[in-house]
Amino acid sequence: MNEHRDVNIMDQDTVKARLGKPNRYLRPKDTAAALTALFWEEFELSRAVLGWVPAVKEFETKGQTARFGYLHNQHAKLLYARTGELPGPSLEKQPPPAYVREAFERSSLAPSEAAFFAGYTVMLRRLYDGYEALQYKLDPILDAPTLDVLRMIVLDRQAMLTWAHDQIFFAGSDNAAIAEEVAAWQRYVDQVWHCYDRQAPRESGSTIQWPIHPEVEAFGPVPSDSAWNAERFPIHIFTGQYKTAYEDPSMSVLHDSIKQMHYINATEMGAAESLCYLYYGAQLLPKPFYFDLARHLWDEVRHCQMGVRRLEQMGYTTSQFKYFKGSPGKGLQDLAAEWFPDMYAGLTMVAEPCSFIKKRKSAEQFWNFDDGLSAIHCEFDMADERMHVDFGKVWGPELYKQINNIITAAEMSERARIRRIEELGAASTDEEARKIAKNFPGFCGLSTVELNYSNY
Ligand SMILES: [Fe+2]
Ligand SMILES: [Fe+2]
Known part of the structure; x- marks a missing residue:
């Protein structure tokens, strides 16, 4: 866990308070600010992952990708509910912060399914590091409801990381070109988050200097034609002869x-x-x-x-x-x-x-x-x-x-x-x-x- 990420989940008052006098306790509004930052990351990650579902080829992988996208969404739902119990600006009407959306969009415009999963492991690891860092700052009695939420979210960590990691090896293990493409994409996503953690705007109007986006064609998310294993799941061709669903x-x-x-x-x-x-x-x-x-x-x-x-x-x-x-x-x-x-x-x-x-x-x-x-x-x-x-x-x-x-x-x-x-x-x-x-x-x-x- 680096110090920049650590500061990033605090609001301005807390940062100033910390610099001015030693105070390791989070006020309710500080916890809310930390949960809000995590909410946006889960929310944007759910969008990236669900957007990739149609770009995934195999039936089982498609299903599991959808499962994880749903789980990220449910984590966001838990954070949303807890944030609503704390003081601070309501999440209800807020749009996603532009720099958060940009970080996730950059990281998910991957050239292949395997490359996407390589980037996904970077985003997952980082997100869970954020949960862990917050857990150790919370008071076991004052923050008990927040700790309960984090405990539920953290339960999915190992299954997600193990599965995402496996996908990279299935795709690239016997093909040097794919393995290199995957490694290059993972390096790029690493750089995106490195820039994000160091420069995430703390005041509106400030911007992030992103790394140069690789010159690759994005395979996902949301391809115009979804990826599909048509040998195992042949596609039905509509001839116009039968109009009623399933009549043919x-x-x-x-x-x-x-x-x-x-x-x-x-x-x-x-x-x-x-x-x-x-x-x-x-x-x-x-x-x-x-x-x-x-x-x-x-x-x-x-x-x-x-x-x-x-x-x-x-x-x-x-x-x-x-x-x-x-x-x-x-x-x-x-x-x-x-x-x-x-x-x-x-x-x-x-x-x-x-x-x-x-x-x-x-x-x-x-x-x-x-x-x-x-x-x-x-x-x-x-x-x-x-x-x-x-x-x-x-x-x-x-x-x-x-x-x-x-x-x-x-x-x-x-x-x-x-x-x-x-x-x-x-x-x-x-x-x-x-x-x-x-x-x-x-x-x-x-x-x-x-x-x-x-x-x-
Ligand atoms: Fe259904
Ligand atoms: Fe339905």
Whole structure:
């Protein structure tokens, strides 16, 4: 732990007090300032890591990357809650400090997945050094609630560092060029944080002299086309012949069975990826939006993992099915502003509520077929989806508000359904589209295909 980092987490008063007279105790506002600095680092790290999820190729690595992005977000949530109990400026409305965002953006514009993980180990180690330094400054009684928060956060340290470190070796161990690229990137990220720790602005207006950014093309975060192992998880090509979701029988060898539900779950990495673009791209929303969104996208990864695991338990291989990526096919800066709220409303107001009917029927039938595990999959899935629909009702209108489109949750829901009806070509007039959108079970029957519940 270097002395610069040590000073960096104190506020001005504390630094002056320390220089003037020896006082090793932190006042509540000093603790709040230290937690605020750590909050921004966790928050920006969650953005970098979740932004990298679509740029990671292998299924297992993608899932674990999403898991860690979610954990960074949850650490930020714990820090946010504790900061709110202490005096000092509220985090609620604050934007991320520009120099913090820049440090994380510089460190995450890596030329390859392995290089990103090499930089990630630098950021992780440094962040956890910060937690450790703070722990040893806190009073065990006065700061007990803060120490409890730090104790929970520190629990993830070893698993994260070990896993991130392993990724570098998997990618670069037998290829000298990759190993050199990874080492060079890690050196650069080291320099970024060295500059940050020595120069982090303590007054507004001061700037950091950053190291020269390497002349490499960034592979992530948020690539316009997501990285994917298409041999293990073949991509479905939309031919236009089938419009209703999952109607095309060539997508799944289980299209005529209730087990199709597991296949549908296995395709949810696409939804998780789309939400990663939203997490990375959405600026200046209330902090609870990011806490809910990270939970939502992590749940979609879990649904995908549970689907893949059950298919494999049943003797199928993932290559017998077709999948969808969640990438928008354009760079974030080239996307229409509506892409974000429209995607989010489509997911939370159409796909997720429509999935309840299938999931409820599937759970009942799986119990009848004496397949308790499959039934319980559907039951957890429903519990999660119910929460996601609630998230959508709160945050969908907020996202529309950001593009100056003031809309209620009910209007948003109707519009999302009408967009889906238009995609399906299911109505010849606006009047007819509105009528179909109002009849919810009928609308869902159009939007997504029914399963053959009687065939196990
Ligand atoms: Fe899901
Ligand atoms: Fe969901």
